[in-house]
Amino acid sequence: MLGTYFYHEIIRKTVIGFGTLFNNIEIRTKNSDGTFAQVMKVPLAYGPMSKFLALIEQQATYKNRVAITLPRMSFEMIGLSYDPSRKTTVTQTFQSGNQSTPKKVYMPVPYNINFTLSIATKQNDDMLQIVEQILPYFQPSLSVTINLVSSIGEKKDVPIILDSITMATDYEGNFEDRSTIIYNLNFTAKSYLFGAIASETSGLIKKVDVDMYSNVHKSAPREIRYSATPRAVKDYNNDSITNITEDVDINETIISLNDASTFSVDDYIEIGSETMEIVSIDGNTVKVKRGVEGTGPQKHYIGDAVNAITAADDALIPLGDDFGFNETMSFFSDFKSYNPVTGEDI
Numbered sequence: 001m002l003g004t005y006f007y008h009e010i011i012r013k014t015v016i017g018f019g020t021l022f023n024n025i026e027i028r029t030k031n032s033d034g035t036f037a038q039v040m041k042v043p044l045a046y047g048p049m050s051k052f053l054a055l056i057e058q059q060a061t062y063k064n065r066v067a068i069t070l071p072r073m074s075f076e077m078i079g080l081s082y083d084p085s086r087k088t089t090v091t092q093t094f095q096s097g098n099q100s101t102p103k104k105v106y107m108p109v110p111y112n113i114n115f116t117l118s119i120a121t122k123q124n125d126d127m128l129q130i131v132e133q134i135l136p137y138f139q140p141s142l143s144v145t146i147n148l149v150s151s152i153g154e155k156k157d158v159p160i161i162l163d164s165i166t167m168a169t170d171y172e173g174n175f176e177d178r179s180t181i182i183y184n185l186n187f188t189a190k191s192y193l194f195g196a197i198a199s200e201t202s203g204l205i206k207k208v209d210v211d212m213y214s215n216v217h218k219s220a221p222r223e224i225r226y227s228a229t230p231r232a233v234k235d236y237n238n239d240s241i242t243n244i245t246e247d248v249d250i251n252e253t254i255i256s257l258n259d260a261s262t263f264s265v266d267d268y269i270e271i272g273s274e275t276m277e278i279v280s281i282d283g284n285t286v287k288v289k290r291g292v293e294g295t296g297p298q299k300h301y302i303g304d305a306v307n308a309i310t311a312a313d314d315a316l317i318p319l320g321d322d323f324g325f326n327e328t329m330s331f332f333s334d335f336k337s338y339n340p341v342t343g344e345d346i
Contacts, residue, residue, distance in 0.1 A: 006196040008149045011080075011113065014191050017144045018115050018160060019046065019075055027071060027129045042119075042130060044073045049118035049182065070180065071121035071130065079114035083190065086110035105152060108192035115160075117185040127181050134185070138162035149194050161188045206230065209338060221335045231324040232313035233293040235270040239312070240305040244271065245284075250297040253279075253287055257306060260284045268309040274298045275309065293324065 025042045049072075088107045117134075121127040143157040163186045169179055212224040241263075245256040248271075260281055263269070267278045269288070275295045276288040291297040317323050336345040 004196045008151075008194055010146075010148050010191065010193055011077075013146050013148065014113055014158065014189055015046075015077055015115075017146050017158070018187070018189060019044065021142070021144065021160070022073060022075070022117060022134065025073065025130055025133050027126050040071075042071050042073055044075070046076060047074050048076055049074045049120055049184075071119065071126045073117065073119050073130070075115055075117045077113060078116050079112075081112050081114070083110040083112045086190070105149075105154075105197055106195050108148070108194045111191055111193050113189040113191055115187045115189065117187065119183045119185070121181050122179070124181060127183060131183060135162070144189075146191070148192060149197065151197055154194070156192060159190045161190070162186075163188055211338060222332050222337060225330040225332065225338075227328045227330070229326045230314055230317055231326045232309050232317050233268075233322055233324050234273075234275060234313075235307035235309050236313045236316035236318075237307075238305075239307055239310075241269075241308045242306045244300060244302060244304050244306060246302050248300040250290075250299050253290060255286055255288060257284050257286060260286055263308070268293070270307040270309055271300050271304055272298055274300075294322070 023044050025044070027040050027042060028036050029038045031037045087110065119127060119130055121130070138161070140163075141159040141161040143159050145155055146158050147153070147155050165186070166184045168182045168184075206229060208228045210226045211222045212226070213220045213222050242258045242260070245258055248255055255276075260283065263278055263281060263286065265278055265280060269276050269278065273295060274291055274297060275293040276290055277292050278286050278288055280287045314326070334345075338344075339346050
C-alpha cells in the first residue's frame with residue numbers, strides 16, 4: 001500500500017506531450033507583392049506568462065526590447081482532479097507483460113490534468129496567426145498517444161480538451177509604452193494514473209476443474225468433474241507435418257495430403273492463415289470444415305505446408321492472444337474431493 005515506491009512519470013509525460021503540441025507555431029510577415037518577408041518560430045517555455053511579463057517590465061530598456069521578446073508562448077499545469085465519470089472497479093486487475101514474466105496490474109485511476117497556454121504578442125495580427133494555427137485541431141478535443149507505463153507497454157490516447165479562451169490587453173505604463181495582447185487558452189487532459197506494478201508470482205491459470213455433487217450435503221459423493229484448459233486456435237511452432245498434393249479452392253472440403261497418418265478426426269490443422277477441423281479421414285484424403293476459429297476460407301496451392309494445432313501449441317499461447325478451450329467430463333463413484341493445495345484427489 002502507501003510506502004511502496006513507484007514512479008511511472010505519467011504526469012511528466014503528459015506535460016511534455018501537451019507542450020509538444022505547440023512547439024512548431026510560426027508567424028509570418030508579407031511584402032507588398034505577397035512574398036514572405038520574415039518567418040519566425042514562436043518561442044515556447046514552461047512557466048507562468050505573468051513572470052515573463054514582470055521580467056520585461058523590470059528592464060530599463062523595456063520599450064526597446066518588446067519587439068524582440070514578443071511574441072511568446074508559455075504553458076503550465078494549473079490543476080489536478082479526480083474524474084468520477086471514468087471510474088472503474090477499484091479491485092479489477094488485468095495481466096500484462098509477456099508469457100514468461102506476467103505482471104498483475106490494477107485498473108488505472110482517471111485524473112484530469114488542467115493546463116493553461118498563454119500567448120503574448122505586441123500586434124493583433126501576430127496573435128490571430130497563432131490562434132488560427134491552434135483552434136481548428138480542437139473540436140473540442142485532440143487525442144495524444146502517450147506511453148503511460150513503459151514497463152508494461154501501456155499506451156493510451158489521452159484526449160486534450162479546449163475548455164475556454166480568455167483575452168486581455170495590458171495598457172499599464174506610460175503612454176509611450178507598447179501594449180501587450182494576451183490570450184489564455186485553458187485545457188483539460190483526461191489522463192490515467194497507475195499504481196505499483198507487481199510481478200505475478202502465481203503465474204497464469206492454466207486449468208479449471210469444477211466438481212459436481214449429487215446434493216448439497218457436505219458428505220455427498222462427487223459425480224462429475226468438468227475440466228477446461230486453454231486450446232490454441234492457430235499454429236505457433238510451424239511443425240509442417242505434411243503438404244497438400246493439389247490446389248484447393250475456397251469451396252472445397254476434400255483435401256489430398258502427402259501423408260495423413262498422423263491426423264485423427266476432430267484434429268485442427270492450419271494451411272496458410274486458415275484453420276480447419278478434420279471431419280473424416282480416408283487414406284491420405286481428409287474431409288474438413290473450412291475457415292473455423294475466426295478464420296475464413298482461402299485458396300491454397302499444391303505444396304503448401306500443413307501445420308497441426310496440437311497440445312504443443314497450447315503451451316505456446318502468448319499472453320493476450322486469443323484461445324479456445326479443451327473440455328473434458330469425468331465421472332466418479334467415490335467420495336473423494338480435490339485438494340487445491342496438494343493438487344490431488346483425497
